[in-house]
Amino acid sequence: MDTLARIKNLAVKELSLDPGKIDSNAPLADLGVDSLTFIEFMFKVEDEFGVKVSDEDLRKIKCLADLERHVAASLQAAGKA
Amino acid sequence: MSARRVAVTGLGVVSALGNNLEEFYRSLAGARSGVAALPEEVTLGSGVQVGALVNWDPAARFKGPEAGSLDRVSQFALTAAGEALASSGLVAKAEPERVGVYWGTGMGGAHTLDGAYKSVYGKNDFRLRPLSVVMAMNNAAGSNVAVKWGLRGPFANFSTACSSSAMAIGEAMHAIRSGRADAMVAGGSEALLTPGMLAAWQALRTLSPMDANDPAASCKPFDRRRGGLVLGEGSAALVLEDESHARARGARILAFITGYGNTCDATHMSKPDRDGQVRAMVQALNESGLAPGAIGYINAHGTATIVGDVVECEAIKTVFGDAAMRIPVSSTKSMHGHLLGGAGAIEMSAALMPFAEGLIPPTANLQQPDPACAVRHVPQKAERGEIPRAVMSNSFAFGGSNVVLIAERA
Numbered sequence: 001m002d003t004l005a006r007i008k009n010l011a012v013k014e015l016s017l018d019p020g021k022i023d024s025n026a027p028l029a030d031l032g033v034d035s036l037t038f039i040e041f042m043f044k045v046e047d048e049f050g051v052k053v054s055d056e057d058l059r060k061i062k063c064l065a066d067l068e069r070h071v072a073a074s075l076q077a078a079g080k081a
Numbered sequence: 082m083s084a085r086r087v088a089v090t091g092l093g094v095v096s097a098l099g100n101n102l103e104e105f106y107r108s109l110a111g112a113r114s115g116v117a118a119l120p121e122e123v124t125l126g127s128g129v130q131v132g133a134l135v136n137w138d139p140a141a142r143f144k145g146p147e148a149g150s151l152d153r154v155s156q157f158a159l160t161a162a163g164e165a166l167a168s169s170g171l172v173a174k175a176e177p178e179r180v181g182v183y184w185g186t187g188m189g190g191a192h193t194l195d196g197a198y199k200s201v202y203g204k205n206d207f208r209l210r211p212l213s214v215v216m217a218m219n220n221a222a223g224s225n226v227a228v229k230w231g232l233r234g235p236f237a238n239f240s241t242a243c244s245s246s247a248m249a250i251g252e253a254m255h256a257i258r259s260g261r262a263d264a265m266v267a268g269g270s271e272a273l274l275t276p277g278m279l280a281a282w283q284a285l286r287t288l289s290p291m292d293a294n295d296p297a298a299s300c301k302p303f304d305r306r307r308g309g310l311v312l313g314e315g316s317a318a319l320v321l322e323d324e325s326h327a328r329a330r331g332a333r334i335l336a337f338i339t340g341y342g343n344t345c346d347a348t349h350m351s352k353p354d355r356d357g358q359v360r361a362m363v364q365a366l367n368e369s370g371l372a373p374g375a376i377g378y379i380n381a382h383g384t385a386t387i388v389g390d391v392v393e394c395e396a397i398k399t400v401f402g403d404a405a406m407r408i409p410v411s412s413t414k415s416m417h418g419h420l421l422g423g424a425g426a427i428e429m430s431a432a433l434m435p436f437a438e439g440l441i442p443p444t445a446n447l448q449q450p451d452p453a454c455a456v457r458h459v460p461q462k463a464e465r466g467e468i469p470r471a472v473m474s475n476s477f478a479f480g481g482s483n484v485v486l487i488a489e490r491a
Contacts, residue, residue, distance in 0.1 A: 013146070036215070
């Protein structure tokens with residue numbers, strides 16, 4: 001399963017999003033994800049992929065597609081991809 | 082203070098005796114105890130043998146990730162408040178700015194804290210969940226209730242150990258009387274049966290050992306064989322409402338809260354003080370305007386500690402004089418355990434049972450009354466009788482806080 005699909009699966013499970021309606025380019029706020037929920041979600045994402053997202057990077061993530069790019073880059077940097 | 086009367090229009094309960102009011106009352110009526118031997122994973126090396134655990138499946142009550150984002154103490158609170166609000170029919174008919182939440186809890190999110198300590202000190206893993214703070218904080222349970230139903234009026238969280246939720250109810254009554262709110266969700270919850278908390282309680286040497294013949298009978302208030310308190314967990318919530326507001330919407334009125342006493346012993350952190358308890362009972366009676374003889378049932382604090390039960394009975398005799406031998410007194414902690422921050426609310430709910438069912442809840446396991454606790458007991462079996470005009474509920478806490486509530490029949 002590719003990274004984006006895994007992130008979407010996690011979003012369905014942890015954020016109770018409708019799998020058919022996830023637009024990975026939509027701002028997270030438009031998906032009903034507030035800042036606290038997002039931080040908790042990122043904790044699960046870090047667990048899922050074994051990566052660490054810095055506070056600075058975290059602030060740049062506005063949608064699931066951004067998140068996928070950060071995770072993919074982190075995996076590559078760690079030699080996991 | 083205006084003459085607004087404060088009605089009880091909703092009740093909800095989560096306890097070892099059942100997770101709704103009906104089951105709770107049925108257990109009290111049958112003198113059924115929810116106390117049992119604690120499973121090994123709860124007690125670990127703490128040495129605590131018995132407790133009153135709630136039978137609880139979060140996944141069955143909260144959808145998807147919600148269960149994991151609420152400490153057990155908040156799950157209990159939301160469930161009890163949900164039942165109370167549903168039975169009152171209030172939410173759709175009130176202005177949210179005029180409805181508030183006053184809650185009580187001693188330890189707040191103890192399970193979240195316990196989990197965090199386990200991770201940090203047990204595994205040297207400092208990577209804690211981002212929700213740790215908002216799950217563990219003491220005001221989380223009450224805040225979750227406010228958020229869930231959009232209750233935007235006055236909010237407060239009381240943390241005065243075993244009187245916390247009684248204080249929440251008394252202060253909520255005053256908030257309505259003073260005109261700050263039309264209705265309040267008032268109650269409390271506690272969920273601290275974790276190995277670390279049990280070890281701390283065990284160290285205090287105030288917990289009852291397990292009754293080897295019958296673990297369910299381990300808590301024996303007022304009995305000469307009593308050996309201390311039994312910890313419980315759970316929650317209770319009351320919907321309090323200005324009488325005219327309740328009547329205007331055709332709500333069912335279960336009772337009126339008419340007296341609230343609040344004093345501090347200011348003598349000792351744990352030793353109970355008769356004078357402080359007496360002053361709280363007298364204050365509550367004075368506020369209600371009732372003569373002591375109008376009280377037809379007292380739900381005692383009655384923890385089953387050696388000293389506590391004697392002091393409370395002396396205080397009751399001081400306040401009620403000769404009437405103390407006529408007024409039924411019981412401790413329902415013998416069945417639901419000591420809910421600490423949730424005790425005042427669950428015991429106020431028990432104290433209202435005579436109004437609803439015409440039954441006085443008993444002190445379970447009271448077979449050999451201690452002569453030093455000579456009041457009019459309700460031993461072992463619930464008693465059916467005339468519906469009393471008024472009832473009293475006592476909550477006396479570590480730290481010296483004494484809270485007494487009086488309710489009158491509708």
